[in-house]
Amino acid sequence: MAERGFVSKTTLLIRKDLLVETRARDTLPPMLAFCLTVALLLAFSLPGSTVMSDAVDLPVGTIALADVIAGFLWITILFAGLIGFARTFEVERTEGALDALLLVPLDRSGLFAAKALSNFAYIVIVQLVLVPVFALFFSLDLGVDWLVLAGVIALVDIGFVSIGTLFASLAAQTRSRELILPVLALPALVPVFIAAVELTSDLFMGGGLEAVAARGWFGVLLVFDLVFATVGALAFEFAID
Amino acid sequence: MSEASWRSSQSCVELRGLTVSYGSTIALRQVELTLYDGVTGLFGPNGAGKSTLLRVLSGLLRPSGGSALLFGEEIRSSNESIRRKIGYVSHDSGLYARLSVVENLTLFANLYGVTAVRVDEVLDQLDMNEWRSTQVGALSAGLKRRVAVARAVLHEPDVLLLDEPYANLDDDASERVSATILSWRAPGRVAVIATHGAKRVKAFADSGIIIQRGNVISYRRRTSTGYEVAT
Numbered sequence: 001m002a003e004r005g006f007v008s009k010t011t012l013l014i015r016k017d018l019l020v021e022t023r024a025r026d027t028l029p030p031m032l033a034f035c036l037t038v039a040l041l042l043a044f045s046l047p048g049s050t051v052m053s054d055a056v057d058l059p060v061g062t063i064a065l066a067d068v069i070a071g072f073l074w075i076t077i078l079f080a081g082l083i084g085f086a087r088t089f090e091v092e093r094t095e096g097a098l099d100a101l102l103l104v105p106l107d108r109s110g111l112f113a114a115k116a117l118s119n120f121a122y123i124v125i126v127q128l129v130l131v132p133v134f135a136l137f138f139s140l141d142l143g144v145d146w147l148v149l150a151g152v153i154a155l156v157d158i159g160f161v162s163i164g165t166l167f168a169s170l171a172a173q174t175r176s177r178e179l180i181l182p183v184l185a186l187p188a189l190v191p192v193f194i195a196a197v198e199l200t201s202d203l204f205m206g207g208g209l210e211a212v213a214a215r216g217w218f219g220v221l222l223v224f225d226l227v228f229a230t231v232g233a234l235a236f237e238f239a240i241d
Numbered sequence: 242m243s244e245a246s247w248r249s250s251q252s253c254v255e256l257r258g259l260t261v262s263y264g265s266t267i268a269l270r271q272v273e274l275t276l277y278d279g280v281t282g283l284f285g286p287n288g289a290g291k292s293t294l295l296r297v298l299s300g301l302l303r304p305s306g307g308s309a310l311l312f313g314e315e316i317r318s319s320n321e322s323i324r325r326k327i328g329y330v331s332h333d334s335g336l337y338a339r340l341s342v343v344e345n346l347t348l349f350a351n352l353y354g355v356t357a358v359r360v361d362e363v364l365d366q367l368d369m370n371e372w373r374s375t376q377v378g379a380l381s382a383g384l385k386r387r388v389a390v391a392r393a394v395l396h397e398p399d400v401l402l403l404d405e406p407y408a409n410l411d412d413d414a415s416e417r418v419s420a421t422i423l424s425w426r427a428p429g430r431v432a433v434i435a436t437h438g439a440k441r442v443k444a445f446a447d448s449g450i451i452i453q454r455g456n457v458i459s460y461r462r463r464t465s466t467g468y469e470v471a472t
Contacts, residue, residue, distance in 0.1 A: 095335065097333075100329070106352060
C-alpha cells in the first residue's frame, strides 16, 4: 500500500477527532450549553425590543447597543472556544495515545493542522447555533451583510483556533491545563477579538462591507491570522515535545 | 529464522554517557550501552529507570546529557525517518478509547501506509478478532495490552520498545505476545522489553540488562555456549 501524503494523513486525524466527538460528545455540548446560557441571560438583561437602527441615533458618549451586543457575542465565543480548546488533547490523554500519535510519520505541522481544523469545526458549529440565537434575541437584521459577517467570523476563527490550539498543546503537558490555557492564550487573543468586536459592531450599525473594508482592524485581523497560523504550525513541534 | 539459530550481531543502538534527570532526581546515570539486533530484556525493580530508558530510545524524552544513536542517527522524535522505525508501547495502551479495536489499528495502519490485510494478520496473531468491533475503552486491561502490542508491531518497525507488555495478561495471552515478538524478530531489528518479571522474557531474549537506580549493573549477551558479559 502506497503511503498517504500530508493532506491525506491530516484528514484522517481530523476524521478521527470528529468521529470520537460524535461518540463521546464531551466537547461540543459544554460549549453549546455555555453559549445558550449566556445568550439567554443577555436576552433578559439587555433591552430586547431595541432594534439596531435605534442604536445609531444614540447621543455621543452613550454606549451604542450594537457595540454591546458585538462585544457580548465575541466574549461568548471566546470563552466557549477556550472550553473546547482545553479539551483538544483529552482524546489522546485517556489512553496515552499522544505518544503513539507523536511517533507516526507525519510532520508535526500536520498534527497541528489536524487539531486546529478539528477545533475550527467545533467553533463553526457553535457559531452556527449562537449567531442565529443572537439575531433572534436582539432583532439583528443585516440583509446581505450576513455574508460579510460570515467572512469576518471566518477570519477571526483562523487566528482564534491557531492561537488556541498552539497554547492548548503547551497546556496539555501540565496538570492544571484548564487554568493554564486561558492564562497563556488570552493575552495573545486580545488583538484578534478587539478587531472582531470593532468589525462586527460596524456591521451591526449598518456599515456594510465598505465600512468593514475601510477599517484598519481588517488588516490587523489578516496579519494576525497569517502570523499565528504560521507560528502555530512551526512552534507546535516545540510545544508538544 | 528459527529461534534456535538466532545470533544477534549488528549494532543498532548506541548510548554514550546517557543521563536523564527530573529536577534533582537522576533517573539514568551515565549509561554506556551498545544494543545489538535481537531481543534485549531490560530488567530491574520499580523506579530503576527502565521506562525512562525506553522513552529516550523512542525519542519521546530528550536526555539531559550524553547521546543516544539509532543506526547511527541521533534519536529524536522530531526526526521522521527515526519515528518510522519505532514501535513503542508505554504503560498506557496508546489507543483511542472511543474507537473500536479495528478502527484504532486501521487508523494507525493508514498513517503508516500499512494494508488492511496486515491489520487482520496482527489481530489473528494476538487472537483479538473476537473483540475487533469493541471500543477500546470497554476492553479489560489485558485485552488493551494485546491491542497495544498489535499497534506497535503493525508497521513492522525496526525497533520495538515494549514497556511491561505482559502486564495483566493471562498465560495464553502472554504466549501470544511472545510469539508475536518472535515472528517480528529478524536480522537488523532490535527489541527492548522492559519488565520486572524477568522469567518470561529470559526464555527467548538474546541479551539481558539489569538496571538499578539509574545504573546499568549487568549486561549479558547470549552465545552458543551460554552468556557473556557485554558492554
